[in-house]
Amino acid sequence: MSVNLKSEHLKMAESLVDETRSLGGLAPVDLERFWRDQEVAQKDPFGAQIPQVAFGALLNWECVFDELGIPQDFKRYEDDPPWRYRLNRAYNDLSERIVGRRLLDETPPEKQPEAFRGPKELHELFEGMNVWEPGSQSWWLQKSAHSEAELRALLDRVERRLEDPRAFFLPPDWDATKKRLLSQGRKVPAYGWQRGPVTLAMSLFGVEELIYLIEDEPDLASRFRDLILKGILAKWRLHGEEAGHSPHARPRGFHFNDDNCAMLNAPMYEAFGFPILKGVWEVTSPDPKDRRTQHSDSDMAHLLPLLGRLDLNWTNFGPNVMVDAIRLHLPHAVIYGELAPFTYSRNEETNMVAEFLRDHELTRVERGLHFATAGSINNGSRLTGMRLLMAAIQRWGRF
Numbered sequence: 250m251s252v253n254l255k256s257e258h259l260k261m262a263e264s265l266v267d268e269t270r271s272l273g274g275l276a277p278v279d280l281e282r283f284w285r286d287q288e289v290a291q292k293d294p295f296g297a298q299i300p301q302v303a304f305g306a307l308l309n310w311e312c313v314f315d316e317l318g319i320p321q322d323f324k325r326y327e328d329d330p331p332w333r334y335r336l337n338r339a340y341n342d343l344s345e346r347i348v349g350r351r352l353l354d355e356t357p358p359e360k361q362p363e364a365f366r367g368p369k370e371l372h373e374l375f376e377g378m379n380v381w382e383p384g385s386q387s388w389w390l391q392k393s394a395h396s397e398a399e400l401r402a403l404l405d406r407v408e409r410r411l412e413d414p415r416a417f418f419l420p421p422d423w424d425a426t427k428k429r430l431l432s433q434g435r436k437v438p439a440y441g442w443q444r445g446p447v448t449l450a451m452s453l454f455g456v457e458e459l460i461y462l463i464e465d466e467p468d469l470a471s472r473f474r475d476l477i478l479k480g481i482l483a484k485w486r487l488h489g490e491e492a493g494h495s496p497h498a499r500p501r502g503f504h505f506n507d508d509n510c511a512m513l514n515a516p517m518y519e520a521f522g523f524p525i526l527k528g529v530w531e532v533t534s535p536d537p538k539d540r541r542t543q544h545s546d547s548d549m550a551h552l553l554p555l556l557g558r559l560d561l562n563w564t565n566f567g568p569n570v571m572v573d574a575i576r577l578h579l580p581h582a583v584i585y586g587e588l589a590p591f592t593y594s595r596n597e598e599t600n601m602v603a604e605f606l607r608d609h610e611l612t613r614v615e616r617g618l619h620f621a622t623a624g625s626i627n628n629g630s631r632l633t634g635m636r637l638l639m640a641a642i643q644r645w646g647r648f
Contacts (some may be wrong), residue, residue, distance in 0.1 A: 251592055251600040252569055254607055262602035265641060269598075274633055276640035280349030283639050294583050295617045302609055302646035305585055305621025306593065308635050310353055311628045313340045321628055323386040330358035347632040348639065365426050367438050368418045368488065374407055374480045377453050390444070390452040397466060400454060400473065407476050414483040419491075427491065439500055440488040441533070445507020445543065446477050446525040447518070456512055463517045474521050478528045485533060502540025503533040504563075511547035511567070515555060523555050530559060537581075538562070546590070546624025553578040568592075568623035573611045584612065586623035588638075593622055594629035601634060602641045609646050620646070 269276040283301075290296070290303040313336045314321040326333050334357060341351035372379070376393040394400040410417040420426070427437060444452070450473060451459050463470045489499035510522055526543075534541045542563035543556070550570045557578035564575055564582045568589035575584050587608055592600045605620055612618040620642065 251589060251597070251604055253571060254600065254603045258603040258606040258610075259599060261606060261645070262599045262641075265602055265637070265644065266598045269637060269640070275347065276633070276637040278636060278640040278643050280639075283643055284349055286643075291619065294619045295615075299616070299648060301648065302605075302642050303619040304639065304642055305619045306588055306626065306630075306635060306638055307350075308344070308352055308630055308632060309626050310337070311626065312630050312632075313337070313353070313628075315629050316340060316343060316632060321386065324381060324383070330361060334358055344632055348636050362435065363429075363433070365430065366420045366422075367426075368423075368440075368484065368491075369420075371443060371477075371480050371484060372449065372453065374410060374417065374484075375449075375453050375477075376403060376406070377449075390449075392455060393453050395455075397462070397469060400462075400469065404472055404476055407480065411476070411479055411483055414487050418484055418487055437488065437492040439492070440485050441500060441502055441540075442504045442506070443481060445505035445510060445522070445545070446474070447513055447522045448507050448509040449477065450474075450521070451509045451512065456509065459521075460513065460517065463513070463521055467520070470521060474525060478525045481525070481529055482532055485529075499533075501534055501536070502542070503529050504540065504542040504544070506544045508545055508547050510545050510552060511549035513552075515551055518552055519555055523559075526556075526559055544624075550574055565621070566623060570623070571611070572608050572618065576612065576615060576617070580615075583617050583619050584608075585619045585621045588620065588622045590622045590624045590627055593634060594627040596629065596631055596634050598634065598637055601638060605638060605641050606645060616648075 265276065286300040287304055290299040290301055293299065294303040310326065311323070317336065317339055326336070334355065337353040337355055341353055341355060344350060344352045372390055377390050378393070379388045379390050381387075382389050394403045430437065443449075447459070454462070454473075459470075462473070485503070489496075494500070505526065507522070510518060513522065530541050533539070537560070540563065541559060541561050543561055544565040545567065546565070547567045548569050549566060553570075553574060561579050561582050563585060564579060565585040566575060566587070568587055570587065572584050572587055575582065588601065588604050592604060608618055608620060620638070
């Protein structure tokens with residue numbers, strides 16, 4: 250449900266929607282000019298000279314199914330490169346006509362890079378296993394400890410693995426794989442993104458279980474927390490070493506996806522999640538302009554004062570976390586949002602435009618808005634809806 254929409258914004262939105270329908274469903278937008286201005290705006294949404302609000306709600310591969318009128322099948326899209334390639338080309342033929350860009354990758358299957366087994370992921374350090382759930386058409390990280398006793402034993406094993414991170418994280422054939430990788434002109438994959446600490450811990454141990462653990466067994470919770478931090482930093486350093494970066498020349502910045510952070514109240518988050526972010530960013534993002542970014546498409550406004558102490562400079566928070574609240578606590582953050590994902594995927598045209606007008610009004614003076622979905626972009630979001638938002642930006646979002 251759209252929130253905090255003013256009647257004047259709804260009326261303005263309705264006028265653009267009516268005009269679009271009178272034009273046969275394609276909103277009035279100068280595509281060439283839009284993309285030229287977009288290139289400038291997205292480089293620095295705070296920029297004094299940007300011509301318009303930066304736009305981030307570009308549709309992705311999840312949207313091909315409804316647009317092309319075929320059943321949604323994420324697993325086949327992932328596992329069947331020739332089929333994926335055909336869908337992407339068909340989708341791009343539409344996107345080029347409607348929004349002026351071919352949005353999806355069109356690398357033929359035979360030219361796609363060789364798949365390889367890279368360093369293990371952090372959840373594997375904690376014995377977590379991703380399982381495909383057909384009903385949700387998604388991968389889900391399963392529990393690896395079901396009691397406090399199991400968690401203590403798991404953490405014992407984690408500590409032993411971290412005595413030699415290289416032996417644990419790198420597969421047995423890594424040296425040969427790395428040599429082949431470099432000979433192809435490819436690079437050792439960077440490690441600058443992680444499932445956030447609360448989401449990771451709740452996946453591995455359970456939502457209620459982690460809450461009770463923090464409340465009832467703070468020492469064990471602190472040990473869990475500290476090993477997550479130690480594991481992230483060990484993996485980050487290892488990736489840098491394998492890429493040949495000196496300790497002082499490693500890529501800066503780190504990003505967390507932590508939807509479940511909203512499940513903790515502020516004192517619990519300060520005890521568990523906050524120290525991990527602080528510890529990671531002190532090492533990976535020590536300078537003011539280094540990337541300190543978080544996605545949390547949940548109602549986590551109660552954590553903004555804590556995140557403000559970490560000076561995030563990019564956010565993508567839930568659709569009920571308003572941009573003025575974010576700006577109050579995070580004055581230096583580019584706000585990537587706050588269009589509700591289901592407003593977009595249900596093609597609620599008037600609300601889509603009104604949500605842009607709301608967010609632009611709240612950020613017009615200070616800038617720093619990169620208008621996008623507050624969360625994922627889901628199947629059902631249409632190219633005509635994307636074009637409608639582009640038209641709204643071009644009409645009302647110019648500086």
